[in-house]
Amino acid sequence: MDTMDTRELLRSITTSADAIPPQWRLQLIEELARRRRAAAINPANHLSVLPGRGELQAVIGNRALPTEVRCQAAAVLAETDGRSALATCVDLL
Amino acid sequence: MSGILTEKGNAMDQDTLFVVAATLRVEYKKIGDGSDYRPPPQSLVKIVARLAEHAAQGAFAGIPDEAVENIIALLWQIAWALSQPSRGPEAYTLFVDQLKALCRLPQAWSFVAYEALAAEILPGELKAWIAAGKTVAPATSFNELDDDTQVLLRGVDQQVISFTGVDLPEDVRFECLLFVFFDCYLGQKEQGSADSSAYRTVIRECWQRRFRKHRRYIPTGKRVLLAYSGGLDYSVRLNANWFSKFIAKVASAEGKTPALISREVADFLDSLDDQPSPSLPTRIRTPSDLLKALLGYIKITNTGRSAISRCDIDTSSAEEWWDIVDLLNEIVQETGGVAGAGGAAVTGAETLLTLGEPPEKINLVVPALPPSLLRLLSANLLVANLLVGWYGGAPGARTLQFFVPSALPTYRHPEIHNTIIAFAPGAKIVFCPHCGAGVRPRNSDRVIVRNRFLYYEANGRVDRATQQRNAAFKVRSLFGFDSSINPGLTPADCKSLAKQAASREYDIVVIAGLQSLDKSARQVTEEEIKWLRGGSSHPKIHVEVSGDASLDWLINLARNCYIDSLSLGEEVSQLCRAVLPPDEFVRLERSLARKSGGFSSAIQALEVAKRLDLPRLYGHDKDMDIIIRKGELNPAQVAVEIRAALVAKWVVLRKLMSRGQISLSEARDNMTQIKEEGLRALWEAAEELSTLAGLPLSTATPALDGVYLKDYDRTIILVPQRWVYGALQDQLRIVGAGDTTSVVSAVLVI
Numbered sequence: 001m002d003t004m005d006t007r008e009l010l011r012s013i014t015t016s017a018d019a020i021p022p023q024w025r026l027q028l029i030e031e032l033a034r035r036r037r038a039a040a041i042n043p044a045n046h047l048s049v050l051p052g053r054g055e056l057q058a059v060i061g062n063r064a065l066p067t068e069v070r071c072q073a074a075a076v077l078a079e080t081d082g083r084s085a086l087a088t089c090v091d092l093l
Numbered sequence: 094m095s096g097i098l099t100e101k102g103n104a105m106d107q108d109t110l111f112v113v114a115a116t117l118r119v120e121y122k123k124i125g126d127g128s129d130y131r132p133p134p135q136s137l138v139k140i141v142a143r144l145a146e147h148a149a150q151g152a153f154a155g156i157p158d159e160a161v162e163n164i165i166a167l168l169w170q171i172a173w174a175l176s177q178p179s180r181g182p183e184a185y186t187l188f189v190d191q192l193k194a195l196c197r198l199p200q201a202w203s204f205v206a207y208e209a210l211a212a213e214i215l216p217g218e219l220k221a222w223i224a225a226g227k228t229v230a231p232a233t234s235f236n237e238l239d240d241d242t243q244v245l246l247r248g249v250d251q252q253v254i255s256f257t258g259v260d261l262p263e264d265v266r267f268e269c270l271l272f273v274f275f276d277c278y279l280g281q282k283e284q285g286s287a288d289s290s291a292y293r294t295v296i297r298e299c300w301q302r303r304f305r306k307h308r309r310y311i312p313t314g315k316r317v318l319l320a321y322s323g324g325l326d327y328s329v330r331l332n333a334n335w336f337s338k339f340i341a342k343v344a345s346a347e348g349k350t351p352a353l354i355s356r357e358v359a360d361f362l363d364s365l366d367d368q369p370s371p372s373l374p375t376r377i378r379t380p381s382d383l384l385k386a387l388l389g390y391i392k393i394t395n396t397g398r399s400a401i402s403r404c405d406i407d408t409s410s411a412e413e414w415w416d417i418v419d420l421l422n423e424i425v426q427e428t429g430g431v432a433g434a435g436g437a438a439v440t441g442a443e444t445l446l447t448l449g450e451p452p453e454k455i456n457l458v459v460p461a462l463p464p465s466l467l468r469l470l471s472a473n474l475l476v477a478n479l480l481v482g483w484y485g486g487a488p489g490a491r492t493l494q495f496f497v498p499s500a501l502p503t504y505r506h507p508e509i510h511n512t513i514i515a516f517a518p519g520a521k522i523v524f525c526p527h528c529g530a531g532v533r534p535r536n537s538d539r540v541i542v543r544n545r546f547l548y549y550e551a552n553g554r555v556d557r558a559t560q561q562r563n564a565a566f567k568v569r570s571l572f573g574f575d576s577s578i579n580p581g582l583t584p585a586d587c588k589s590l591a592k593q594a595a596s597r598e599y600d601i602v603v604i605a606g607l608q609s610l611d612k613s614a615r616q617v618t619e620e621e622i623k624w625l626r627g628g629s630s631h632p633k634i635h636v637e638v639s640g641d642a643s644l645d646w647l648i649n650l651a652r653n654c655y656i657d658s659l660s661l662g663e664e665v666s667q668l669c670r671a672v673l674p675p676d677e678f679v680r681l682e683r684s685l686a687r688k689s690g691g692f693s694s695a696i697q698a699l700e701v702a703k704r705l706d707l708p709r710l711y712g713h714d715k716d717m718d719i720i721i722r723k724g725e726l727n728p729a730q731v732a733v734e735i736r737a738a739l740v741a742k743w744v745v746l747r748k749l750m751s752r753g754q755i756s757l758s759e760a761r762d763n764m765t766q767i768k769e770e771g772l773r774a775l776w777e778a779a780e781e782l783s784t785l786a787g788l789p790l791s792t793a794t795p796a797l798d799g800v801y802l803k804d805y806d807r808t809i810i811l812v813p814q815r816w817v818y819g820a821l822q823d824q825l826r827i828v829g830a831g832d833t834t835s836v837v838s839a840v841l842v843i
């Protein structure tokens with residue numbers, strides 16, 4: 001998982017629900033969270049693997065995905081970009 | 094990306110609310126982290142405005158309350174954090190004002206606001222309070238609290254009222270404060286957890302909210318007969334001191350030195366390591382056998398509870414058995430063992446009574462009623478008694494009279510003494526002070542040494558003279574009582590008693606301990622149940638399974654439709670094995686090999702419920718309770734089951750605490766608000782059930798509201814355990830909590 005790039009990670013997370021066990025999907029999103037946190041500490045390090053705001057919003061807004069995956073994506077976005085995360089909430093509501 | 098997001102004004106759903114809550118939780122955490130982060134006020138204002146619009150349009154109807162309440166609570170927590178002096182509250186005035194207005198709409202939200210802030214403010218106040226060395230005694234109402242604690246809580250009340258402006262009656266506020274106070278007091282370690290994961294948002298917070306919400310027992314007024322199991326439970330804590338005394342007595346009884354006994358035991362335990370399937374003494378003939386069996390079970394069992402039914406002391410007439418019982422009783426007495434009324438029928442009746450059920454409607458029938466048990470029962474509990482005038486010649490108001498046609502002699506009653514030996518998993522128990530040899534339990538936390546009926550002298554020793562007079566102890570039926578007490582009781586008398594009981598028009602008959610009835614009593618007992626069930630009130634029958642004995646008979650009863658509700662603990666696996674054809678059971682076991690423990694128990698319980706066509710099954714598993722109901726329950730029916738389970742868990746815990754089985758200080762060190770392992774187990778099981786039910790998108794629904802499984806035609810609901818025990822070497826486990834919880838839950842639901 002460490003070697004997957006961000007797009008590959010996101011593709012795995014958003015792939016059809018039947019094709020991927022829930023636990024594996026949660027691990028993927030946790031990896032995403034880890035990368036974002038690392039990037040927040042030292043932006044120069046992880047830019048190439050940093051998921052963008054739009055990509056996370058895509059996960060958050062995708063009702064075909066498991067709730068916990070969307071929640072985790074929302075938490076990841078809020079950790080590093082609270083303004084966008086709250087704006088996304090307003091949109092969702 | 095906005096195209097992927099839900100359009101504004103779309104119908105509200107649970108998942109969206111969880112996503113919003115997850116975001117707000119991170120925002121709250123960031124504010125509380127001590128940084129100077131401030132969320133944009135306009136976003137918060139907009140979120141509150143949207144919620145107000147949805148509430149006005151009734152958009153939250155049909156969504157579990159907890160999902161909305163999570164958000165309301167988080168918004169208030171954020172508002173409180175932002176109001177602290179260093180934050181510059183002026184930018185958030187509009188946000189707080191709108192929040193106040195929002196919570197004036199439904200009163201339930203006022204309550205959520207009050208509770209959220211009470212939970213926010215109390216831990217800080219409590220920290221200083223505990224640092225000052227203050228303690229608190231258990232209390233069930235605000236007024237029972239000592240003055241200092243009341244002053245503390247009134248101070249918090251003023252802060253919350255002044256900040257939120259909520260308008261709630263004082264009694265509602267104080268009750269809320271009391272509950273939050275005990276939650277914070279008991280669960281200090283959990284407070285301030287920084288976990289902001291989806292797990293916390295989706296599962297943990299919602300269950301926490303439910304646990305706080307559902308704890309008021311409202312008496313049902315149902316007429317309940319609780320039958321059969323009653324005895325004395327002696328709880329002891331297993332430690333080096335206990336073993337030292339045990340070994341000394343074993344050595345003395347067998348004419349050996351304690352060192353030699355220790356070595357023999359150590360050798361025996363070592364030999365278990367070499368056996369792929371270790372075998373323990375199944376026939377306990379000598380004190381050494383008992384010692385080896387106890388230590389062996391502790392060593393090899395993963396759950397400890399699996400040993401319960403197999404670690405019985407057989408009370409045959411042989412005198413060497415009585416020596417062992419005496420020896421055990423001596424150690425129990427010398428190590429300060431505490432006696433309590435035991436047996437699910439007795440603890441169930443006692444609990445229902447103290448919860449406020451009308452005394453005239455809670456009736457107990459037990460096979461024997463010795464003074465030692467009678468002393469432990471509430472004075473107003475109605476106990477069926479055939480032997481008029483037996484205790485002191487004054488039956489008193491609590492005796493429920495049955496007319497018995499035969500003239501019955503009155504003999505002394507035998508007693509059941511169970512010894513619950515509790516210990517802490519993971520902590521080494523040294524049994525040899527010389528060489529330091531010991532045993533380390535894995536996950537187990539108790540072994541119960543059971544005996545059946547025996548006569549005891551006042552000093553606690555087995556009464557040998559009486560034993561010789563009454564070598565055979567047989568209980569004739571639910572109403573048969575022990576044959577040694579009333580040998581004149583005929584099957585016709587038993588039937589007559591059942592008919593008389595049926596005429597009392599019970600709503601529910603709780604039968605516990607049925608499996609230990611003598612085989613010869615099966616037919617007449619089945620007749621009695623039939624009579625009871627056929628009474629004009631058509632009472633529901635709830636059966637508490639205890640142990641794995643006589644499962645064939647239990648299955649027969651269920652197949653004859655005599656059981657409306659069945660409750661079991663660790664027996665689910667044995668019962669599943671008994672109801673499934675062998676090859677199917679093997680296939681099932683294989684298919685569950687890689688699954689979580691909670692899911693495996695759930696599937697086994699589903700198989701049992703389906704094969705026996707049970708309307709209801711309540712399984713108290715290690716980390717969570719599993720409730721199975723026939724058919725597809727609607728959300729309101731699911732809510733009733735969940736509420737009953739949570740209320741039962743709370744009131745049983747409080748009752749056991751108030752009886753002094755555990756002290757509050759022990760509780761504070763060992764309990765959490767919700768058993769964390771329970772939530773984790775529930776999360777895993779829900780995930781697997783979700784897939785099984787063809788709902789791969791979310792575990793939230795099965796984890797919170799249960800799920801209907803078409804293949805089984807059953808709705809399954811999972812409820813996490815509330816408390817953790819056994820974390821410290823010195824703590825006694827709460828005995829009977831599982832059984833009593835399921836009895837109370839059944840009375841509330843069926």
